[in-house]
Amino acid sequence: MGQEVVVLDGDSLTIKSLLEITRKGKKVELSEEAIKKIKKSRKIIESKLDKDEIIYGVSTGFGKLSDAVISPSERGILQTKLIKSHSIGFGPFLPDEIVLGAMIIELNSFCRGASGIRIEIAELLQKLINEKVIPQVPSVGSLGASGDLSPLAYIARILIGEGKAKFNNEVLKGSEILKRIESTPIELQAKEGLSLINGTHVLTSFAAHSVYDSINVLENSVLAVGLTLEAFDGNTRAFSSFVSNLRPHKGQIKFAKAILDILEGSTLLKTEPKRIQDPYSIRCSPQVHGAVLDVICHCKRVVEIELNSTTDNPLINLETSEVISGGNFHGEPIGLAMDYLCIAMTDLGNISERRVNLLLDASISGLPSFLIKEPGLNSGLMMIQYLDAAIAAENKILASPASIDNISVSANQEDHVSMGFTASKKAYQLVRNIVQMVAIEFYTAYQALGFKEDKNKISNIVLEIFNFISKDIPLLTEDKFFDEEVNWVARKIENQLFTDIAKKKLGHIFGDNL
Template identity: 40%
Template sequence: MSVVIDGKSLTIDKVVEVARNKSDISVSSESWGKIISCREMLEEKIDKHETMYGITTGIGEFSEVTLDPDQTKEFQKLLIYSHAAGIGKPMDVEIVRGAMCGRINVHSKGHSGGRKEITEYLINALNQDLTPVVCEKGSVGACGDLSPMSQIALSLMGEGEMFVNGEIIDSKEALEKIGLEPLELEARDGLALINGSNVLTALAAITLYDAKKWMKLHDIAAAMTLEALMANMKPYDKRIHELRGFSGSQIIANNLNILTEDSEILFSGGKKVQDAYSMRSTPQVAGTLRDSINYAVSQVEIELNGVGDNPIFLTKEKDVLTGANFQGSPIALPMEMIGTGLSMVAVLSERRMNRLTNPALSVGLPPFLAEKPGLHSGMMLSQYTADALIAETRILSHPAANQSIPAAADQEDFVSMGLTTSQKTRQILDNCYGVLAIEMMAAAQALDMRKKGMGKGTSIAHRIIRESIDYLAEDRPLYRDHNNMVEILKSERIIDEIESELKIEL
């Protein structure tokens, strides 16, 4: 698959296609025309010695310092040097690739003023699988992700490092491998490469893509647990959810009914008039997260296709505007919501799992799902692991978007901390995979113990689990099973086979 960048149609799916699947990228001819026209206008203004922020002046607190014509080119190089000031281990390759893809789309809008060569270098690096090494810490989310984006620029200049075939090598050597000389920056080029929230937005896009998959897996795990607990299915009647009106709740209730259809376990008697909140509130609670993810996706896709830059060049009007379109807050706040929502639904998952293992709540299942309770401890300690993950997600759910610290002599006195928010939301999601994996393992164990026919969808999930993880007939170390279960979930095989066999989209 080749992804065409046109400044207006970039989606989170396309970002993942480039970032994770390493699809080739190209820019539409219309966008190339906009890039070239914008640069021509900028060069006219440079020739007229007009004052323009970050081109003929310094940046930040130095915006009132005027540069002479001989300094404008050198300034762009020094700008990258001074701003490549991060710290820590390298970011994942897919995050950096996603940021580069996003920056190309900003250029394609035709309002950034950089030469077409800087966009071409970004494209060549992506298509030849050269990924700049970027420290994971150092961005405060305004002016955009200056520090990490500067390491991307530095690598294109042949003065950083790049990942090539999984190894880190000098970026000059990496560029030579694809026949490129180090990029030489002209006026505006440096700032045009770095002045946007592209890293935090790329990470948000990738995280939301995965969170959408996690939501589907959540519904499958919930269906398995409800079935194993012989739930009263009246709370999932579509009429209840239609009357309230939230789409997420309606979708999840429908999924639970489809996945458990034809279950012998569910119709074997022993129903309560009302089950516990952790069971019957599943559509309302998890549906809130599903709706929130859709909102966050809409915000991220606005940002992906917006002009996240400063200054901004208006070719038709031959005007230059300075503003704050680099601020990461439009992404930071929705991602805070997603982190909190994921943490909330993970708690729901753990509470359902608790009902499977607690003999007072499990409707006849043995304590901790052990074959020989007392001699065997079963899944007792699996709950400890889920609880440890949840405790961490709660800590990570503490907001970063309101943690602004003034910088740059108070010229940059409010920052979004958007990259911190995206990073911790990613960590929360990783923990949530662990919690859900443990619930699904417990549910599979409980369904085996019921010894009756499972639902149309839950039986597919159970079969896939049992291909890799054996029934717990006696105690064994479970850490391998936990990690294996997470990998099964992340492979998306359970989702794919259920959707294919049942001809549905969860």
């Protein structure tokens, strides 16, 4: 077992380790203790079936049909029929990393030994993950209670040799993929179909990737503010520890300190400010960005609890051998957290757009209009704010909470659903929008810094970022196509190249424990 393996035990999966599998290609292994738990929980189920005990979804139908008792000879058939009947969705297929993440989260959930599956199910799921088999899962169909029934059914189809999935850049039938990885279709037994589709794994995968990317874009937003402050000749006194300590929210304190660290060496820290007070989008950035940081930290805690939870139903108690019906499949914890994240990230975009406006408005910034020589003949960066505003408008729609909605289903048996899948899916999209907005601020501030005659007066970190960009993007001297240049900046944000520059000098931006 080397560094390229993440061991799943049901208790220690983190957002970071999940993404090391989905984005960096690490493989998974099951811990010895997890294997023991899985086998023990299956023995409990089989023992109860031998005694003809009535167990929901094992010896009965599902949802409103739970009063229907299923004969022993039909219990395996019931589970296969469940996969077939619940494979209903539409829309573009989910991103590969989201589907793979859901499979990992599901396998980690099985490691807790509360689901009653055979070890063969876990082993095949592990193999599919390690072979990077990506089931094709439609993006619409889950209510986030009972978990992600529809999308998980599409994943489960591959285990029984049905459906389609991507494998080695080909889209193949499930049966063909199993042949290629030298496996055979699973014949589902009692409880197993239900365990495979009854969980919050897909919405949690969306949430985990969204939180990780939110942390990255927020760290980059600190650098963007640093560039804007230098270009705007901003007043840094508002970032003093004296101010933050009088209102000791952790996020505000961390953000203000990070700004001062990034501006180390700048004459802004040593000279009289150009203005007594800057506009709110600069002066209040610790209060706004810091509040966003606090929201992200909350969401991270919620998601990492969910990563190491069992959201199946019914659940097997390994200590007492009881089988208990509960509601862990309900996606409300993640749904609420993702709606919260959407609201916070939307306002992060709002304040960034306002700083872009400051830099483009000559009457406020003192810089050339729209950051171009000969404005009038040239439009410069006029349209970049239009793009910023369009993204901001879309974000406000995406920030509308999904978790406040409810539509009763299954003949009112499932009369309250979380819509957590929708909340998580839109968070994933919204965070990508914010990457583009922060890229716009980077690009605008970079062009504004080009008008500073003495670059030695700006901080070392800001200067290094400026020089890094200038190697690939020449400063604007006349109108040109620059959309691909903005996209270039966005890719560098996603790949953490700007934050790497800062972290080489500072060690971290907000602290090692984020």
